[in-house]
Amino acid sequence: MALLQISEPGQTPNPHERRIAVGIDLGTTHSLVASVRHGVAECLPDAQGRVILPSVVRYLAGGGRQIGVEAVLAGSADPENTIASVKRFMGRGLKDVALASKLPYQFVDHPGMLGIQTVQGEKSPVEVSADILATLRYRAEDTFNSDLYGAVITVPAYFDDAQRQATKDAAQLAGLNVLRLINEPTAAAIAYGLDNASEGLYAIYDLGGGTFDISILRLTQGVFEVVATGGDSALGGDDYDHALADWVLAQLAAQEGKSVNVCSNLGAEPQCASSCANYGSTNSRSPADKAALKTAARACKEALTATETITFNAVLAGASVTFDVKRSDFEAATQALTARTLQAVRKALRDAKLTAGEVKGVVMVGGSTRMPQIQKAVGEFFGQTPLTNLNPDEVVALGAAIQANQLAGNNPGGELLLLDVIPLSLGIETMGGLAERIVLRNETIPTAKAQDFTTYIDGQTALALHVVQGERDLVADCRSLARFELRGIPPMAAGAARIRVTFTVDADGLLSVSAREQVSGVEASIAVKPSYGLADEQIARMLAESFTTAESDMHARAVTEARVDADRMLLATVSALNADGDLLDAAQRSEIDRLMQAVQAARTLEDAKAIEAMTLALAKGTEAFAAQRMNRGIQHALAGKNIATI
Amino acid sequence: MKSLQSNDFELFGLEQCFAQDQAVLDARWKDLQRQAHPDKFSAQGAAAQRIAMQWSVRINEAYQRLKDPLKRAAYLCELHGAPVNAENNTAMPGAFLLQQMEWREALDEASTPEDLEQISLQSRLAVREALQKTEQLLDQSQDYAGAVAQVRALMFMARFTEDINARLDQLDP
Numbered sequence: 001m002a003l004l005q006i007s008e009p010g011q012t013p014n015p016h017e018r019r020i021a022v023g024i025d026l027g028t029t030h031s032l033v034a035s036v037r038h039g040v041a042e043c044l045p046d047a048q049g050r051v052i053l054p055s056v057v058r059y060l061a062g063g064g065r066q067i068g069v070e071a072v073l074a075g076s077a078d079p080e081n082t083i084a085s086v087k088r089f090m091g092r093g094l095k096d097v098a099l100a101s102k103l104p105y106q107f108v109d110h111p112g113m114l115g116i117q118t119v120q121g122e123k124s125p126v127e128v129s130a131d132i133l134a135t136l137r138y139r140a141e142d143t144f145n146s147d148l149y150g151a152v153i154t155v156p157a158y159f160d161d162a163q164r165q166a167t168k169d170a171a172q173l174a175g176l177n178v179l180r181l182i183n184e185p186t187a188a189a190i191a192y193g194l195d196n197a198s199e200g201l202y203a204i205y206d207l208g209g210g211t212f213d214i215s216i217l218r219l220t221q222g223v224f225e226v227v228a229t230g231g232d233s234a235l236g237g238d239d240y241d242h243a244l245a246d247w248v249l250a251q252l253a254a255q256e257g258k259s260v261n262v263c264s265n266l267g268a269e270p271q272c273a274s275s276c277a278n279y280g281s282t283n284s285r286s287p288a289d290k291a292a293l294k295t296a297a298r299a300c301k302e303a304l305t306a307t308e309t310i311t312f313n314a315v316l317a318g319a320s321v322t323f324d325v326k327r328s329d330f331e332a333a334t335q336a337l338t339a340r341t342l343q344a345v346r347k348a349l350r351d352a353k354l355t356a357g358e359v360k361g362v363v364m365v366g367g368s369t370r371m372p373q374i375q376k377a378v379g380e381f382f383g384q385t386p387l388t389n390l391n392p393d394e395v396v397a398l399g400a401a402i403q404a405n406q407l408a409g410n411n412p413g414g415e416l417l418l419l420d421v422i423p424l425s426l427g428i429e430t431m432g433g434l435a436e437r438i439v440l441r442n443e444t445i446p447t448a449k450a451q452d453f454t455t456y457i458d459g460q461t462a463l464a465l466h467v468v469q470g471e472r473d474l475v476a477d478c479r480s481l482a483r484f485e486l487r488g489i490p491p492m493a494a495g496a497a498r499i500r501v502t503f504t505v506d507a508d509g510l511l512s513v514s515a516r517e518q519v520s521g522v523e524a525s526i527a528v529k530p531s532y533g534l535a536d537e538q539i540a541r542m543l544a545e546s547f548t549t550a551e552s553d554m555h556a557r558a559v560t561e562a563r564v565d566a567d568r569m570l571l572a573t574v575s576a577l578n579a580d581g582d583l584l585d586a587a588q589r590s591e592i593d594r595l596m597q598a599v600q601a602a603r604t605l606e607d608a609k610a611i612e613a614m615t616l617a618l619a620k621g622t623e624a625f626a627a628q629r630m631n632r633g634i635q636h637a638l639a640g641k642n643i644a645t646i
Numbered sequence: 647m648k649s650l651q652s653n654d655f656e657l658f659g660l661e662q663c664f665a666q667d668q669a670v671l672d673a674r675w676k677d678l679q680r681q682a683h684p685d686k687f688s689a690q691g692a693a694a695q696r697i698a699m700q701w702s703v704r705i706n707e708a709y710q711r712l713k714d715p716l717k718r719a720a721y722l723c724e725l726h727g728a729p730v731n732a733e734n735n736t737a738m739p740g741a742f743l744l745q746q747m748e749w750r751e752a753l754d755e756a757s758t759p760e761d762l763e764q765i766s767l768q769s770r771l772a773v774r775e776a777l778q779k780t781e782q783l784l785d786q787s788q789d790y791a792g793a794v795a796q797v798r799a800l801m802f803m804a805r806f807t808e809d810i811n812a813r814l815d816q817l818d819p
Contacts, residue, residue, distance in 0.1 A: 220672070406685075447706050506699060568691070636681065
């Protein structure tokens, strides 16, 4: 069928034009942006040729901010206003952050998500992440000299609903259209082209700066299925730095017989606490000293990848610290950390009912997997040499870029399909503070699950629902996601009402919950968000305050975004008509043509609301057509297949 | 015509019986998701996304039920007018309950992974035997009431397997 021409030249983008879609690895220590250019995924460099953007934002007195390398360089001198590893705080309250008192920040506790007090006032982790994402967005827009169609953003596989929602909020704040959130290990597998490789089970071992992820993927005919995930959200290369700094200070103290002030107080590790106790230290290091020790330890660690011995060198306020470290010392000092990663690997295998021997390949992700002791330990555990030929820092962003390219429709023949699982069970609180799990961990998404509940006293007219996430039996041990109420239940005897609670988890792993009393039809529903994340008003305030939306260009930006949406809808409709236009009769077809012309007319106006209204009308007007197409697709999937003979 | 209302077997184009080939099931699931997954419609507007989501959810629901022998058996019983009603009917034959109690005692006393492995092996054998019986009742004799009793027994065993795994997790956290 010929391509349908629906507009004057120049008014709509050419349907064959490539849409610029990027993959973003929003990492704890580093972030990267990548895109598919000339058929190959590559990371986009900044003006200085650097692809890695340190995930560090410094807020300056009197406005302005430094992001990335500049922030890192200035960081030791101004640690309180230099936010690093903000990913650990996403969707987290103060009580969730391990050893928060040892970090150089002034935290402000809020139910759901903490804030950080800076010279520019309080910043939410979402705002800090949005600053990082916006920097990458500008980098990509400068590279292509064009607006972005959308982005795929990666998250750790076990990020819960709160953390995923916070990530999506940050992207929205940075002005990005999120095509999909995907799991980091899954992105790594895509980057390695494992979809083209022979079928089988693969383990993705991802040791980043701040998080450890293990995922077991099953690959068949272009389908990526996550069969199990596990890991530790508070274990990463940073902990190796802390352990090394603590070890050096302990050695020095032992050598020189010092008794004070020898612990770095950096660590998220129990060893730190014990060495503090042994040497009588308290939490007395200045933020600048902590940062200096951390920088020194990191440099030392990185050098030990290529060399056997290196000098640890840090200049502190009190004195300078110098000590020769052998690789074997480093390995011994961090042995417990490496063992913890393998413990999580064993658990993930058990969850998947698999043994190490069944795993066909192991992919290494994250800069920390450059450490020789990690490669050795993982190799021994799986009985094979892990895959390391792609840059472990870039591999996640590259995979995200490939997926983004596909989702933007640039690769229509692509067979790649990602089937993800929910990382943590979702449930609701029942009598006695127990959590009733409704959607179980590792279930394929999207999914919807319903469960019936009832009232427990006569004449009860309302029911409070408390949505939680986690594997523990007690609500107190799970993460609280949201609370809402179903009101207006007609008075009935206890146990007579039938309240069906439905959990729906979309392909991004985000949850919405609805409750309906079956007899009366009373309904309540909620997109799970408020109790942990940011309310919509907060997002609106941040958007208003954000540098991406200075008052003058708010209007222009709204119009541009409305036009992008309109174009997206027009393109979608054109390609749907090309593929399945024969499903429509003449009247239906002319109605859709009319709606498309209305969108065409509206998009020439400088009125965002008018453009949005017409786009919405087109979306509504094509709904039945979309349903018919979907039916055809399903019939097609089964066409020509015989009933299995068994 | 397949529709969202089709039963799981119709949706997957499979014969309505207990014996199923896991490989065929997996392949069918992926074929269907390849057509219906929201990612396949990411450039096609919100309406298409919503419909795709409904289909994708329905396909996953059917797949979860079909791939698990216990759920598949319970579903077949239900389709043939013999619902399992596990929450309302927990009466089991005395001999079965006695054996369950013995196993639970053994589990309580187990202190090493090897002990647990031994118990786990026994329980796996019993599950396999019960599944064979279930298949015979459903596919050969069409004795759905009889199959319901087997399904209930399998539910007890599944709970026991979970407890074994929980103990294994304790020993190797």
